Amino acid sequence: MSELGRQIGIERRVALVTGASRGIGLAIATRLAAEGFHVVGTATTSEGAAVLGAALGASGQGAVLRVEAQASVDALYAALEAGPGLPAVLVNNAGVTRDNLLLRMKEDEWQAVVETNLGGLYRVVKPALRAMMKARFGRIVNLSSVVARMGNAGQTNYVASKAGIEGFTRSLAQELASRAITVNAVAPGFIETDMTAALTESQAAQMMERIPLGRMGSAEEVAHAVAFLVSDAAGYITGATIPVNGGLYMA
Ligand SMILES: NC(=O)c1ccc[n+]([C@@H]2O[C@H](COP(=O)([O-])OP(=O)(O)OC[C@H]3O[C@@H](n4cnc5c(N)ncnc54)[C@H](OP(=O)(O)O)[C@@H]3O)[C@@H](O)[C@H]2O)c1
Known part of the structure; x- marks a missing residue:
């Protein structure tokens, strides 16, 4: 059993990844499945959850x-409680965009993005x-974006x-640090x-012209940063936001 397994008193390391049916979440x-976690990945539909479950095979399951x-x-x-158990690792990846200039933005475009990306974080993190806290261990990683710091015309909601x-990440990191639970973001x-x-x-x-490394990133490159943050080796990192942006924004 790894150091992580020993600390939490479980043999099976459960990781919950939201929005795992495609893109960055799937990566x-x-x-995490390849690293030995039992991954519960989510999709918005039962069809998506079934495809994801088949892709994860014995190392995880899909959920709606x-x-x-x-x-x-x-x-x-x-x-989760009835099945594999509550997660020691929680990756909040689900996110949506509804781009529009604020002047034209409809209330439902605002609400959909804020309620999914930010409200969803409140709802999913709290029950975990x-x-x-009881286990005195946990890893929470939230997916932000380079635009959180840069800003981006047409995306005030996002x-x-x-x-x-x-x-949220910095504040929750301070609330949970005494229990050895780390909370970080990847942007x-x-x-x-x-x-x-x-x-x-x-x-x-x-x-592309604005990216010093001159190319788009891959979902796997983002997954690599998340895998590091949930690893035993990252136990002294909390409240941080790790950029994975090819140098697009360096502050
Ligand atoms: N791609 C980028 O360049 C980029 C850059 C910066 C940050 N990000 C962030 O990285 C994360 C993943 O992005 P992505 O590009 O991989 O997105 P994506 O390809 O559009 O996939 C979005 C995922 O979120 C799920 N989802 C959508 N609405 C949901 C809801 N209401 N409740 C639960 N799950 C929902 C989708 O499920 P279904 O398949 O069932 O619809 C899908 O699994 C997001 O938080 C995004 O903001 C992405």
Whole structure:
């Protein structure tokens, strides 16, 4: 058993990864499964959860979750308690965009993004805390974005949610540090996934010119940073936001 397993008193290391059906979340789920975690990855539909479950095989399972709905979060945690157990590792990756200039932004575009990205964090993290505190161990990693610090025209809703995630991360890190629970964020830059596939060629070309490393990042490169933060080796890092952005923003 690893040091992690010993500390938490479990043999099976349960990691919950939200939004794991594709993109960065799928890369994180696959990576943590390869490192020996029992990964519970979530999708918004039962079809997505089934595909994910098949992909994870013996090293995990798929589950349905809509982070904006409290009943959905409650059902997931009930299933975790009845099944593999509550997670020692929680990766809050689920996120959405509804881009528009603020002048034209409809209230539902604002609400959908803030309630999913930021409200979802509140709903998913809270029920995980009691077991982590009792075990005096836990790893929470939240997916932010480079735009949380840079800002981005057309994304006031998304940027507000991601900046909120970074503040949430620092505050919760201070609340939980005495129990050896670490809370960190990873802030990806321009990563090849469905989310960035929506950009036009000229938008993508413009963005590329601003990236010192001259290319988009891969979901696996983001997963690598998450895997480090949940590892035993990262036990002295908390309240941090790790950039994975090719140098796009260096502050
Ligand atoms: N791609 C980038 O360049 C980039 C850059 C910076 C930050 N990020 C952040 O990284 C994270 C992953 O991004 P991505 O590009 O991999 O996204 P993506 O390809 O669009 O995938 C989004 C994931 O979130 C799930 N999801 C969507 N709405 C949800 C909801 N209401 N409740 C629960 N799950 C929901 C999706 O499930 P379904 O498949 O069932 O819809 C999917 O698994 C996000 O937080 C994003 O903001 C991405």
